Amino acid sequence: MQRTGFTTTIPLEVLIAAGRKPVDLNNIFITGGRSRQQVEDAELAGFPRNVCGWIKGIYAAIRESGISEMVAVTEGDCSYTKALMEVLSLEGITVIPFAYPHDRDAASLKAEIEKLMRHFAVEWAEVNRAKERLDGIRRKIREIDRLTWQENLVSGGENHYFQVSSSDMNGDPDLFEAEADAFLRVVADRKPRTERIRLAYIGVPPIIADLYPFLESIDARVVFNETQRQFAMPYETVDLIEQYRSYTYPYDIFHRLDDILTETGKRKVDGVIHYVQSFCFRQIEDMIVRKKLSLPILTLEGDKPAPLDERTRIRLEGFVEMLEGRG
Numbered sequence: 001m002q003r004t005g006f007t008t009t010i011p012l013e014v015l016i017a018a019g020r021k022p023v024d025l026n027n028i029f030i031t032g033g034r035s036r037q038q039v040e041d042a043e044l045a046g047f048p049r050n051v052c053g054w055i056k057g058i059y060a061a062i063r064e065s066g067i068s069e070m071v072a073v074t075e076g077d078c079s080y081t082k083a084l085m086e087v088l089s090l091e092g093i094t095v096i097p098f099a100y101p102h103d104r105d106a107a108s109l110k111a112e113i114e115k116l117m118r119h120f121a122v123e124w125a126e127v128n129r130a131k132e133r134l135d136g137i138r139r140k141i142r143e144i145d146r147l148t149w150q151e152n153l154v155s156g157g158e159n160h161y162f163q164v165s166s167s168d169m170n171g172d173p174d175l176f177e178a179e180a181d182a183f184l185r186v187v188a189d190r191k192p193r194t195e196r197i198r199l200a201y202i203g204v205p206p207i208i209a210d211l212y213p214f215l216e217s218i219d220a221r222v223v224f225n226e227t228q229r230q231f232a233m234p235y236e237t238v239d240l241i242e243q244y245r246s247y248t249y250p251y252d253i254f255h256r257l258d259d260i261l262t263e264t265g266k267r268k269v270d271g272v273i274h275y276v277q278s279f280c281f282r283q284i285e286d287m288i289v290r291k292k293l294s295l296p297i298l299t300l301e302g303d304k305p306a307p308l309d310e311r312t313r314i315r316l317e318g319f320v321e322m323l324e325g326r327g
């Protein structure tokens with residue numbers, strides 16, 4: 001089965017309808033076991049030091065994987081993507097652009113999806129069948145999320161894993177569904193977790209390895225993973241265009257904030273970790289997040305794939321202690 005890589009969540013239904021094996025390049029970079037080395041490899045190949053680690057990791061991961069075709073999201077994701085596309089197409093990789101319209105216009109989004117469908121030679125009937133199949137799995141991931149915040153049966157890291165993996169269903173929807181089913185069976189026998197502090201994690205997924213277990217070791221647990229949940233398509237939508245219009249990540253921060261405000265309230269969150277990636281333009285959004293959220297916020301910056309450093313651990317401990325003092 002031909003593999004097709006992508007740089008961020010795209011309408012996965014199109015790739016599944018086309019019989020491609022979807023590969024989220026972020027996921028193979030961060031879980032491949034060589035992420036630190038891959039960032040260094042990209043720097044040796046010529047990527048500047050002051051470019052985001054995810055971009056360097058995606059570059060090295062696609063080169064190492066032998067994947068020869070990728071969909072690159074040119075609008076609604078990352079300001080570095082166009083340059084990354086250019087470098088990769090120079091190196092012989094077929095790059096298919098996809099854009100989320102900034103204004104969330106339904107007609108423009110439909111035109112983009114249909115352009116992708118033409119490239120992969122699939123029709124709406126096949127795409128809608130793929131949506132039905134994927135929606136069945138997404139409902140199970142939604143249940144894992146509910147069990148995290150409502151029943152306290154799932155750790156922040158487990159919640160992160162299942163939601164972030166649903167961007168490409170780990171390349172094999174059947175296997176991924178079986179993994180989710182097995183996890184749901186295990187969870188059914190658990191006793192509720194008892195961490196005192198409930199946290200929201202907002203921003204791009206962490207490049208840091210051990211954030212979730214560390215937080216749990218200091219009596220705090222992430223009960224809302226904002227972006228990862230979006231990758232899992234959390235809204236039950238019949239229409240594919242509506243599904244990718246409701247998806248908040250590629251649109252403006254205000255659209256994301258509506259979701260963050262709703263979910264942090266519903267999930268009774270005590271504090272927010274806003275993760276920002278070094279050299280990412282999204283760091284600027286921290287100013288807006290701080291103006292719009294009334295909850296205590298800790299802004300955490302990560303650079304390269306690595307465990308938490310001592311300074312960051314101390315900052316996290318201080319933040320959790322402060323939240324305990326308020327409660």
Ligand code: SF4
Nearest residue numbers: 052054078204277280
């Ligand atoms: S963290 Fe920011 S700069 Fe890095 S890939 Fe994601 S959007 Fe781009």
